[in-house]
Amino acid sequence: MDGEIKKLYQQIKKCAGNRKCFVDFQNEKLTYHQLLRTVERLAACFRDHACITGSRVLIFTRNDKHAITLCLSALLEGLTPVILPVETKKERAQALLQKVAPQLVFIDAQLHQTWEWLAAFQCIPVVEEKQKIHRLLNILHSREIGAKDCYPNILEKYASEAPLCGSQGESLAFITFSSGTTSAPKGIPISRDNLFVHLATLSRIFSYGSGSVIFNNMSLAHVDGLVQGPMLALYAGAELFRPQSFTVQNMEFLLNTLYSKRVTHCLIVPTILSLIDRLTEHDDYFDGEEFQYLISVAGKLDRNLWQRIQERFGIRVNNMYGLSETVTGGFFCGPDDDTFVVGTIGKPVDMEATIVKDSGDTAIVGESGELLLKGPNVFPGYLDAPEASVQIFYDGWLRTGDIAQKRIDGTYEIVGRKKSVIISGGFNIQPDEIDEVLRRYPAVVDSVTIGVGDDEWGEIVMSAVEAETNIDETALIEHCRIYLESHKIPKKIVSVDSLPRGISGKIILPEIRCIIMDATGNAVKGEAVVAIEEIIVLASSVFKIAREKLSANMSSDDVPGWDSLGHLNLITRVEDEFDVQFSMDEMMSVDSFTRLLEVIKAKVESP
DSSP, X not given: OHHHHHHHHXXXXXXXXTTOEEEEOSSOEEEHHHHHHHHHHHHHHHHHTTOOTTOEEEEEOSOHHHHHHHHHXXXXXXXXXXXXXXXXXHHHHHHHHHHHOOSEEEEEHHHHHHOGGGGGSOEXXXXXXXXXXXXXXXXXXXXXXXXXXXXXXXXXXXXXOOOOOOSOTTSEEEEXXXXXXXXXXXXXXXXXXXXXXXXXXXXXXXXXXTTOEEEOOSOTTSHHHHIXXXXXXXXXXXXXXXXXXXXXXXXXXXXXXXXXXXXXXXXXXXHHHHHHHHHOOOSOTTOXXXXXXXXXXXXXXXXXXXXHHHHHHTOOEEEEEOOGGGTTOSEEEOXXXXXXXXTSOBEESSSEXXXXXXXXXXXXXXXXXXXXXXXXXXXXOOTTOHXXXXXXXXXXXXXXXXXEEEOXXXXXXXEEESSOXXXXXXXXXXXXXXXXXXXXXXXXXXXXXXXXXXXXXXXXEEEEEEESSOOOXXXXXXXXXXXXXXXXXXXXXXXXXXXXXXXXXXXXXXXXXXXXXXXHHTOOOOOOOXXXXXXXXXXXXXXXXXXXGOOTTOBTTTSTTOSHHHHHHHHHHHHHHHTOOOOHHHHHHOOBHHHHHHXXXXXXXXX
């Protein structure tokens, strides 16, 4: 696989000559020519900062164009890029940097100034654009770094040099991190062999080529966003369309761009498919002449939703199953008829699968057991974690933690989960990370976090805490916001005198689930008074924010937790409280408390 890196470089040079677009960010484009220029100057920059083959380069920026160019340039130079989620909090970021031990860090200038512990690392601050540099001079001055030493301005002092395009196939292509705990983050290294064998599989199965336009706006810090986004586009010489993330308000607009941008492949998580099914009006989003494949990734696709989407839009929904430890996939339900059965994950491609029962015996057709995988796309083991690596493998097979059955037609179906990971909106969330944060709160003795099934999000994070005294749920949520990314923050926290335990002291999870569900179902319904104060009080309850921190003039941009899930929760509570029903247009028009009040008043006061 060593020659594959050189092929990527040749691909850039070939497409650069045609002035072809590499990534369309909706409001800005990155051409292959611009990518080539950046790759060759970054090669000189890396060498100037003593990066040698295998050195790790950590990337932490909100600018997707910079993240993509930095990541691909590092890969071509024989380095190992690590992209952190932009929501990563200070304490976790510090733990991850210590785990990675990067030779070079690219980080947004504002964070570079704020996080003093970064002084222990060789850093290059990242700025948005030249026009904004003067605003950052006072920030950068204290670190004795001038604007010319920031990325991308630093490239101006380097001449172009061809990237090395070397290193062995078993060396690392990139590293991602699972949720893990802050004290023990779990790094998932992917080798160059893992990456390129899987890119070849993806390209063959879904017919990616130079004429492909790939819609994928998932996080670059996650394998489906990174590998099936810029890496796959570059491998195929294709174009990536990477617009802003889906929200309730922009969903209709983004779906219409599938036609205007001549998209051929649309990669999407089940949560967004559910929102499309519920909130959109038209049925022709996937009717463009060029459109070929709708692909569901990064979560379990509900059978009923699957059938509704197919019937409504008249299109096959192809389902992918895999783990970060298998690059992205491994099982494919579609596009071939032989692998396509609604409700299944299809069949393994370019890898082996087996199902093992608790007894250790291999399951026969129709029997349940843990799904195990083996193949060239399976990762080598966790980063500097030999014990965790031993546990994840069973006699040379990767343990998925999913309970599956093989059907008589050769397809596989996931029927449960053995491990405790929560999958919400396509994100894998480790309950231990949330419990670790909750236990830090004064008076919290212990905590248990579970995933509760939800039609839109797959699962929603909810927690129960054992406390010495009464604890305000809003205060606990505020505490979580300090340490956790938004998608990991519990949507409900129930305080109990003692958590239910068995004779051995182990938490009884079924009882925890009952406690949480009872508390959720027993929410008291307030009096429907159409006044801004009532709206704010209700929002305070939904978003778990103290009332005094909210004001009438706040919008969705100002309120922590007012994301797509929070928006749906708010609308649902309003419909409940005031006995009204929002249309899709009305729901999408709500972007502030005042607008929400206007819609409610129009409904309540209309004859």
